[in-house]
Amino acid sequence: MTAQGQKIGIVGAGLSGAVIARELAEAGFEVEVFDTRPHIGGNCHTERDSDTGVMVHIYGPHIFHTDDAEVWDYVNGYQTFLPYKNRVKTTSQGQVYSLPVNLHTINQFFGKTFRPEEARAFIEAQADKTVTDPQTFEEQALRFVGRDLYEAFFKGYTEKQWGCSPTDLPASILKRLPVRFNYDDNYFFHKFQGMPENGYTDMIEKIFDHPKIKVTLGQHVDPRAPHDYTHLFYSGPLDGYFGYEFGRLGYRTLDFERFTYQGDYQGCAVMNYGDASVPYTRITEHKHFSPWESHEGSVCYREFSRACGEDDIPYYPIRLVEEKAQLADYVARANEETSVTFVGRLATYRYLDMDVTIREALDTARLFLAKAKDEAAM
Ligand code: FAD
Ligand code: UDP
Known part of the structure; x- marks a missing residue:
């Protein structure tokens, strides 16, 4: 041909x-x-919000991260990519913590001043050693972070996100997130x-x-x-x-509840909510994705996850x-x-x-x- x-x-x-x-x-x-x-x-x-002029990620937060140099060159051939590190926070049991779980999270959560190796040993002691070959999300969490961190940061969030018990989900979903024994709070580890x-x-x-x-x-x-x-x-x-x-x-679908705010609503782009009692999984404040722009007004999306109906947009394959x-x-x-x-x-x-x-x-x-x-x- x-x-x-x-x-x-x-x-x-x-x-x-x-x-x-x-x-x-x-x-x-x-x-x-x-x-x-x-x-x-x-x-x-992405499109600019008509009230605030902020660039909005209409279908949820999108951060570009890759180790693939050819793909990175490809996207840079069509657009200037400005430096952006995803630094996610989570609210759980009345406090704000840093994600992914890192030394700051561990020290804050357990009220300690551990150095890296001390934290590693402490978390290893929390781990459920009866789990030898984790298959489910819950087993993976219990094996690698222990019950306390699992219940504070992962259990409620995951139930809301996936609409089922973490015991029914594959371990691979949690494997996407690192646990760090230093103060690196970059959500991704890509070059x-x-x-x-x-x-x-x-x-x-x-x-x-x-x-x-x-x-x-x-x-x-x-x-x-x-x-x-x-x-x-x-x-x-x-x-x-x-x-x-x-x-x-x-599939899971998402609903976004938009609201505006004068000033800085939450001080970061993505705030997760670990507690099952909060009905949404996270709030995205879009102007933090473009720190090189200046906007007085702010637009935020509360994100709710639910089962995907016939007329809904499919987001996450289960x-x-x-x-x-x-x-x-x-x-x-x-x-x-x-x-x-x-x-x-x-x-x-x-x-x-x-x-x-x-x-x-x-x-x-x-x-x-x-x-x-x-x-x-x-
Ligand atoms: P899509 O973007 O889904 O495009 C498919 C298109 O086909 C749609 O526009 C649809 O309308 C159209 N279509 C379907 N059927 C028909 C039909 N019969 N006739 C006409 N049109 C049709 N990736 C990252 O790298 N970083 C992130 O931070 C990130 N965050 C994400 C957050 C969320 C909430 C979600 C859901 C995804 C995220 N992703 C992220 C993944 C990213 O969105 C996907 O990699 C990307 O959108 C895939 O592109 P696609 O073209 O395959 O699919
Ligand atoms: N997760 C969680 N609590 C959080 C963030 C993530 O329990 O605060 C779980 C959740 O099940 C999620 C998975 O970890 O689906 C992977 O997280 P990631 O940030 O990669 O989620 P996604 O980008 O798929 O929304």
């Missing part, structure tokens, strides 16, 4: 769709992109971290800005309806593509152990589709950070182009 005159369809104008569109357009393909929503950017969408100067949507708009890319917004696509595309890249929900044939895959067979059925069906490639967080039903999304989109596009080149040579 040569690129000349070949039309490619892409369902979804998020990061996956944008990166693939650009790679294929640069190789000479005509690319048409569709999104149900009235804006590009998918869940990374490259930052925030796009003009927001993610501006960056994605620049990725789409190519004469061979046409983006149509506000248009829901039935990906199985007849079309004249040589190939389709689909970044919508995997189960939706197959008409929920094997039932619905479990991936309960008992869903594995159902997911395997969908993946097997997806593998049978030769003229459609399933990409991104929804179509592969995985929690993907932005850097991994970009990496996979680049690899997917390159594989497609290499195959097209081979076919043209035959």
